[in-house]
Amino acid sequence: MGQIENIALAAGSRVLVEELVYSTAMRMDEKDFAGYLALCDASYKYRITAYSPEIRKLMTWLEHDHKGMKLLFDNLPKHNSDQSMLSRHVTVYTVKFEDGGKIADVVSGLQVFRTTNDGGTTTLFAVGKMHDRVALGDDGARLVDRTIKLDTRMLGIGFHIPF
Amino acid sequence: MARNRQEWLEKPAFPNTHFVDTRVYTDEALFKEEQDKIFNKVWIIACHESEVPNKFDYRTFHHPGGAELIVVRGEDMKVRSFYNICPHRGNALLYEPVGNAKRITCIFHAWSFDTKGECIDISRGKQGYQDRYECKDAGLREVRTEVGFGGFVWVNIDDASCTLKEYIGPALDMLEEHMSMDLEVFHYHKAVVDTNYKLWHDTNSEFYHDYMHYFNRATGMMQPGYFDRKYTGYPNGHASVGSMSIKYDAYSGSQERAVGWPGLAPGGWILIDIFPGMTYNLRTSVLRMDTAIPLGPNKVIIEFRGLGLKSDTPEQRAERVRDHNTIWGPFGRNLHEDLLGVHGQGVAMRERTDSKWVIHGREENSTIHDEVGMRHFYHEWGERMGRKPFDPYGDNRLAKTEAA
Numbered sequence: 195m196g197q198i199e200n201i202a203l204a205a206g207s208r209v210l211v212e213e214l215v216y217s218t219a220m221r222m223d224e225k226d227f228a229g230y231l232a233l234c235d236a237s238y239k240y241r242i243t244a245y246s247p248e249i250r251k252l253m254t255w256l257e258h259d260h261k262g263m264k265l266l267f268d269n270l271p272k273h274n275s276d277q278s279m280l281s282r283h284v285t286v287y288t289v290k291f292e293d294g295g296k297i298a299d300v301v302s303g304l305q306v307f308r309t310t311n312d313g314g315t316t317t318l319f320a321v322g323k324m325h326d327r328v329a330l331g332d333d334g335a336r337l338v339d340r341t342i343k344l345d346t347r348m349l350g351i352g353f354h355i356p357f
Numbered sequence: 358m359a360r361n362r363q364e365w366l367e368k369p370a371f372p373n374t375h376f377v378d379t380r381v382y383t384d385e386a387l388f389k390e391e392q393d394k395i396f397n398k399v400w401i402i403a404c405h406e407s408e409v410p411n412k413f414d415y416r417t418f419h420h421p422g423g424a425e426l427i428v429v430r431g432e433d434m435k436v437r438s439f440y441n442i443c444p445h446r447g448n449a450l451l452y453e454p455v456g457n458a459k460r461i462t463c464i465f466h467a468w469s470f471d472t473k474g475e476c477i478d479i480s481r482g483k484q485g486y487q488d489r490y491e492c493k494d495a496g497l498r499e500v501r502t503e504v505g506f507g508g509f510v511w512v513n514i515d516d517a518s519c520t521l522k523e524y525i526g527p528a529l530d531m532l533e534e535h536m537s538m539d540l541e542v543f544h545y546h547k548a549v550v551d552t553n554y555k556l557w558h559d560t561n562s563e564f565y566h567d568y569m570h571y572f573n574r575a576t577g578m579m580q581p582g583y584f585d586r587k588y589t590g591y592p593n594g595h596a597s598v599g600s601m602s603i604k605y606d607a608y609s610g611s612q613e614r615a616v617g618w619p620g621l622a623p624g625g626w627i628l629i630d631i632f633p634g635m636t637y638n639l640r641t642s643v644l645r646m647d648t649a650i651p652l653g654p655n656k657v658i659i660e661f662r663g664l665g666l667k668s669d670t671p672e673q674r675a676e677r678v679r680d681h682n683t684i685w686g687p688f689g690r691n692l693h694e695d696l697l698g699v700h701g702q703g704v705a706m707r708e709r710t711d712s713k714w715v716i717h718g719r720e721e722n723s724t725i726h727d728e729v730g731m732r733h734f735y736h737e738w739g740e741r742m743g744r745k746p747f748d749p750y751g752d753n754r755l756a757k758t759e760a761a
């Protein structure tokens with residue numbers, strides 16, 4: 195293959211990867227958790243981390259595999275939670291292909307906005323970065339691993355739905 | 358039957374100890390008085406010793422009485438605390454929440470202090486002050502500091518107060534054996550909530566609200582033995598709830614718990630409330646510490662810490678982190694519910710809402726759903742404030758007369 199074809203292939207793959215990342219955010223915004231999990235590989239791992247300068251430590255705030263995510267989603271109706279809407283604004287910054295283009299290492303910027311049900315006030319809820327591993331195969335792109343590295347640590351009363 | 362306003366304001370049909378006037382949660386003047394008569398008199402947790410492990414390590418702390426503090430470990434490894442204010446023109450001496458400072462130098466005009474609070478340099482002192490003012494006049498204000506009861510750093514603004522040991526008394530006896538080894542903070546976050554600090558402490562003092570947590574309904578309340586657990590009240594307003602076996606398998610998805618906590622039976626739970634806003638909570642493999650720091654009658658910072666053993670292997674630590682965060686992390690199952698509850702109280706009870714009473718009337722032989730924990734707290738509150746929690750301004754008979 196010539197160089198032009200390689201570039202075209204990479205660009206095409208990048209579009210697939212970006213669409214996957216954006217789709218996961220859209221599914222979560224819609225609270226379509228089954229749709230979200232359908233975009234994730236069976237080996238999916240998810241975590242939210244934040245660095246605390248106060249204790250000089252990297253903290254893990256949530257950590258689940260595919261099964262754990264499903265359980266969390268299934269239990270949501272049983273919890274008493276803030277019902278505000280979240281809007282995840284994601285920008286894919288870099289996509290690096292590995293393993294002959296079968297794996298993509300993706301870094302995105304993340305901003306999460308919260309909109310109240312009463313009056314619809316929107317405020318910025320959290321900012322951070324999203325580090326994804328995406329598998330590319332004949333059946334398209336699937337999310338294998340996601341680490342949300344939050345800058346924001348003040349989340350008020352918190353939230354039980356992951357970002 | 359729904360009530361009209363007159364009936365709404367009428368005193369509840371309980372003894373006076375079994376309800377409080379909601380002004381104790383909303384009144385600005387009462388809050389300032391609490392700062393003077395309570396927060397500036399008692400021992401308060403500022404941080405944990407593991408947050409200042411090395412000499413010259415410091416940590417800043419917003420004291421609930423109002424003062425900004427520096428907690429710093431000296432060259433002699435002793436932890437001391439000072440007001441975080443420069444004696445010259447009132448600048449904050451340290452701006453960062455944490456750091457290491459052999460010398461604390463004010464950025465404004467470069468006056469310097471050591472970790473014992475002594476002023477060690479006044480820039481161009483002689484030229485400006487001649488012999489009228491020198492380093493010996495410019496020491497920092499030191500605040501009494503003791504390390505103990507799990508390695509926490511406690512501070513007391515009152516120079517004449519009792520010792521920490523006297524203040525705690527027997528309240529932490531049940532936990533003592535579980536805190537004999539060195540502990541380390543692995544989780545820290547704060548929440549600012551528009552509510553009164555006492556409402557958070559109340560939530561930590563009653564288990565009746567297990568109805569709010571699906572998790573606790575499913576794992577605790579349905580299990581034999583749940584209703585046998587008892588509250589014990591101690592001097593100075595502290596209270597404990599005895600160990601309770603939690604059946605984790607009842608919440609689908611909970612795995613075997615392996616790490617545990619030295620000396621704590623699997624499924625054990627010890628919760629101890631220290632007056633006026635600190636809670637030790639030992640459960641599964643984690644010690645959680647809540648510190649409520651009021652900013653006003655309807656605003657509180659709650660600091661959340663998760664602690665493990667300093668000797669943890671990475672695997673053990675990872676399991677403690679998981680145990681902590683599935684329940685108590687900012688995205689966990691329980692914490693957001695507890696915070697949503699007190700947020701709702703802050704909405705319903707803020708000033709001018711015409712709220713009037715909060716009822717602490719449950720009597721179940723001091724067992725788990727008894728509200729004796731809160732009653733014990735408000736007894737102490739009343740003593741220290743010199744006011745009746747059910748009638749803080751002595752004007753509630755008016756409502757009674759109205760109703761008559």
Ligand code: FES
Binds near residue numbers: 444445463
């Ligand atoms: S205000 Fe600190 S040196 Fe002047």
Ligand SMILES: [Fe+2]
Binds near residue numbers: 560566691695
């Ligand atoms: Fe709770």
